[in-house]
Amino acid sequence: MDVQAPSKYVTLISSDGFEFVVLREAAMVSPIVKGMLDPKSQFAEAKHARCVFQEISSIVLDKIVEYFHYWYRYRNSEDVPDMDIPVEICLELLAAADYLGLDHVNLNSK
């Protein structure tokens, strides 16, 4: 297997085929995404830096990607603004966040 530096960006794909390009370091806040994209693994996901989420719609994945960037931007800030989440997607986003292991952050931050 090639030993090469992992790409800076990764692509996340929703169930309805939308692609989201995310900074790899930001997406790593999810232990599930991190596991899928671990360069040491033999997974196709890792090789091509692409993850397909068959159960997550683009509306929800869009918000998850927003969270990745929100976390990345404010992770060392003292003043963190609230994230704005429309009530219509709360339930699906909650389930997806739980599924992606986004139920704690203290251990993942740098």
Place this chain on the structure above:
Amino acid sequence: MDQEDVSLPPLISGVSHNPRKRPRQPRLSSSLSVNSSDPAIFSSDDDPALDNYVEGRQKKKYIGSWYKHDPASSSDSTFGEPTVALGPKPKRTFRRDFDSGVFLGSDGTDSEGVPEVLDNPAKPRLPQVVIPKISPAEQKLRDKIERCLETGDEAIDFWQMDLTELSNDTIALLSQFTHIPKITKDVAFEQKEPELKLYLAQNRLMRLPGALFDVTYLTTLSLRNNKLTDVPPAIGKMSNLQQLNLSQNRIRNFPVELLDLFKANSRLEGLSLFPNPLLLAEQPFESLLDNVGEEPFQVWDGAPWKTTENLPRFLTRRLGRSPVQATESTGKITSAFSIQSIMDTGVVSVEHFFNAKHESHGSPNPSEEPDVAVQQQTASSTRVPSLVEAVMRSAHRTPHLGEMVSYIPDELSHLRALCDRAAVQKDQGGLVCSQCRRAIVTPALEWIEWREIRSFSESTRFGRAGKYRLVPISVRRDEINVPFIHRACSLRCGPQEQHAGWEFPQGTRGRTIGNIFYTGPLPSEEGTPSNQ
């Protein structure tokens, strides 16, 4: 290598948001008769995936907001989705949507029509407002409040009335109080804020409604001899409260936000916290309590001027704290220590004793930082909440939190428990981070801190009027260490390295050195009083 191996465990399908797979229901726009203003009309465009074109697509159009649609039959409510998806999916029938605006006969169903569907009794589409039944005792209290409102009586006596529950709706009536000025001949019309007094002693209340803490004009609150187990942190908002009685309940610890009532801009004078089955420290704080039973606190007699402005009414000092409980956003406790586990015995080990401090001072000037805490940066932590917590905080701010619970499928029972807990918390005024005061749903960290509290009172003994002393709020040994619960949003707001000196509430002035309290400058600074 089999690339299919990497497939993930399936996400519970009940919560997927797929607008294509939903059954269509005929709907009547009966809400038109309910709303006085025109309802919003919005449409839902399906995504442009291939099977839309295979199946043929139809634009859906809905009237009103999504939450006004009956979730059980609605095809557009997010919350309705899991309910629909859990059972076998109903076969899609190609019937006309009467509000679709499409009457072009494109699907050949022109002959069936409006009259057929109108046979269904029209139901208003607004959410059915269930008026909660209240107990006869609570009804009596409502009547009492209404009578007091009419007569302008500001003291609401409701002792020993068998009150078991108190709803936000009942308490909200109190917010209608406005002072009725007494009109006396030759006396100028005087506008005064109401001073409400609520006496609920000797009832059987187990919890307090959040609306209680928003009754701005409440000056006396007696909850003596009820069955309260918790005091919500929102109690710290009651800055007009002068008398608070929480004695003879089932309280195990107080929220540290209670100490907000000691700040200079609050008015608390009388505080009764005992007896209650408070959490006890396993190891004693003996060394700090040497002066109990003696003259409690001396006051420096040599102040060249008298000032009563911004003097504290209570001083507290930290004695020690328990281990810290760490919790994931879904409510799973990840630390060895859990607060729930010590509730049976009521005895908690002390992990940290605070270092005694000889001197401390307060200042009415907010820019002058009181010497309370040494900020400690925890490098490996962040203030950013987890996404689960971010969603919960967001839902907590909307009026729909309570509804969420019923739409969570059984497979996600831990999320249902989380929403349930959040709804109960919200009902009682919500939680905040004790350090940064951000509204939170699940505290990342919680711990118990014991403090000694002394009230600051004018001494009249030995002709020493105008001099002050600090009196323990209880002389019983087990009531000197009062347990307070701290909640933190993140590690950054976790326990700090702090001293055990007397802590001056925000905005209060004075200085302590050892057991002497100084209202003004130190004896050595006596020559230059800045009469401020």
